[in-house]
Amino acid sequence: MARRKLIAGNWKMNGHLDHLRELHGIEKAARAHPQVDVAICPPATLIAAAVARVPGLAMGAQDCHSADKGAHTGCLAAPMLREAGAQYVIVGHSERRADQGETDEDVCGKAEAAHRHGLMAIVCVGETEEERDESRAEAVVTGQIAGSVPRDASADWLVVAYEPVWAIGTGRVPTLDDVSAMHAAIRSKLAETIGEEAQGVRILYGGSMNGDNAADLLAVPNVDGGLVGGASLSADKFVPIVEAGATLA
Numbered sequence: 001m002a003r004r005k006l007i008a009g010n011w012k013m014n015g016h017l018d019h020l021r022e023l024h025g026i027e028k029a030a031r032a033h034p035q036v037d038v039a040i041c042p043p044a045t046l047i048a049a050a051v052a053r054v055p056g057l058a059m060g061a062q063d064c065h066s067a068d069k070g071a072h073t074g075c076l077a078a079p080m081l082r083e084a085g086a087q088y089v090i091v092g093h094s095e096r097r098a099d100q101g102e103t104d105e106d107v108c109g110k111a112e113a114a115h116r117h118g119l120m121a122i123v124c125v126g127e128t129e130e131e132r133d134e135s136r137a138e139a140v141v142t143g144q145i146a147g148s149v150p151r152d153a154s155a156d157w158l159v160v161a162y163e164p165v166w167a168i169g170t171g172r173v174p175t176l177d178d179v180s181a182m183h184a185a186i187r188s189k190l191a192e193t194i195g196e197e198a199q200g201v202r203i204l205y206g207g208s209m210n211g212d213n214a215a216d217l218l219a220v221p222n223v224d225g226g227l228v229g230g231a232s233l234s235a236d237k238f239v240p241i242v243e244a245g246a247t248l249a
């Protein structure tokens with residue numbers, strides 16, 4: 001099944017208003033390559049300003065609460081993010097699973113909230129270095145899929161991102177064979193979890209993706225895009241990844 005590549009940038013807790021200047025070059029690349037989907041997930045405080053500045057570029061958030069409103073100080077609900085102009089929301093990033101103790105059940109609830117409010121949910125999974133060293137990577141990741149993906153999910157609103165924790169921000173990347181094996185395992189677990197819809201769900205790779213390795217990673221079977229951290233912070237570094245995706249589309 002043909003799946004449109006998605007190149008998504010995650011700015012994490014980086015960037016102020018002046019950083020939005022980087023979005024012009026990224027928007028230009030997105031317009032030049034309409035065969036790929038491009039999105040940037042800046043800090044939530046910047047979403048509305050980013051949408052106003054580059055209306056042609058999709059924006060996403062980095063987290064949402066599972067509830068639509070209520071007494072949850074400091075949290076943001078999916079309808080708020082939608083109102084700010086977000087089209088995507090990352091849920092279950094490993095940094096939140098580690099820093100905020102988010103469980104698979106929490107992540108599943110967040111993905112459901114995203115869907116209720118018309119956001120594409122990017123559900124993140126990935127093993128730690130210790131888990132890989134103990135040959136438990138596939139069991140951990142497929143377990144995260146089983147626990148974090150809502151049973152009624154469809155390719156219209158679910159994206160999965162495989163991000164080995166040890167590859168995030170380290171410059172280390174798994175072998176292409178390892179990426180291929182894990183993405184195939186994720187597709188197969190998705191099929192068990194949500195049935196036929198699994199064939200249309202995009203599975204992104206994330207972890208030290210850059211302009212030099214993107215073409216190879218994006219050519220791996222079942223790699224339908226990238227979730228890019230550090231290299232998404234500047235147009236100069238992100239645009240080559242978009243171009244690599246466009247060449248393969």
Ligand SMILES: O=C[C@H](O)COP(=O)(O)O
Pocket residue numbers: 010093163167168169170206207208209227228229230231
């Ligand atoms: O969400 C993005 C990932 O955590 C990847 O980050 P990175 O590209 O800086 O390794």
